[in-house]
Amino acid sequence: MNNFTIYVDVFCKEPARYIHGWMRHNRDNVILPSGGSMKILVIDDDAAMTELLKLLLQSAASQVLTANTGMEGVELAKNSEPDVVILDLMMPEMDGWKVCEVIRTFATTPILILSALDNPGMVARALDAGADDYLIKPVPSGVLIARLNMLVRRARALSPIPISMD
Numbered sequence: 001m002n003n004f005t006i007y008v009d010v011f012c013k014e015p016a017r018y019i020h021g022w023m024r025h026n027r028d029n030v031i032l033p034s035g036g037s038m039k040i041l042v043i044d045d046d047a048a049m050t051e052l053l054k055l056l057l058q059s060a061a062s063q064v065l066t067a068n069t070g071m072e073g074v075e076l077a078k079n080s081e082p083d084v085v086i087l088d089l090m091m092p093e094m095d096g097w098k099v100c101e102v103i104r105t106f107a108t109t110p111i112l113i114l115s116a117l118d119n120p121g122m123v124a125r126a127l128d129a130g131a132d133d134y135l136i137k138p139v140p141s142g143v144l145i146a147r148l149n150m151l152v153r154r155a156r157a158l159s160p161i162p163i164s165m166d
Helices: 015-029 047-058 068-079 096-106 120-128 141-158
Strands: 039-043 063-067 084-087 109-113 133-136
Touching: 015 120, 039 047, 047 063, 063 068, 068 084, 068 096, 068 109, 084 096, 084 141, 096 109, 096 120, 109 120, 109 141, 120 133, 133 141
Parallel strands: 039 063, 039 084, 084 109, 109 133
Antiparallel strands: none
16 A cells, blocks of 8 residues: 655645645545544644645545634634544644643544654643544554544444434
8 A cells, every 4th residue: 555654844845736646646545434424623733734634634535624723723623523633732822732621621522643743751741631642743644544544433433322212
């Protein structure tokens, strides 16, 4: 399986064009869980990263919402009820740890941290703040999608089944 490693470097001036070209050649390698699409909320202050993730994940037939501030991300999490949140830690004003804590006050939505920070203490702090998983950038797209699938599959399995009182 071909993988696309998710990162934006200073040499990649047009990430959208780059990922469109990659997806044209690797569309069959992006797999969704059985049971249809998922709604993904991406919260990252780096607009190029949110654009890159949106292009990659939309091509997997997912609905992708993006926010470039912590406050905007919290509002979208409240109002859109995503299936999973991808969250960066290093953001101005409201960092990812605080965003995670705030989302946990009103939702059990799975939260996947996608960060360049690979310090074990930072990972532990994010998990203690309520994150469900942690991936270090750069990450192969196949690994990211597999982790998203796993989190959504687990959350759906734990969701209460509506009981009809007829």
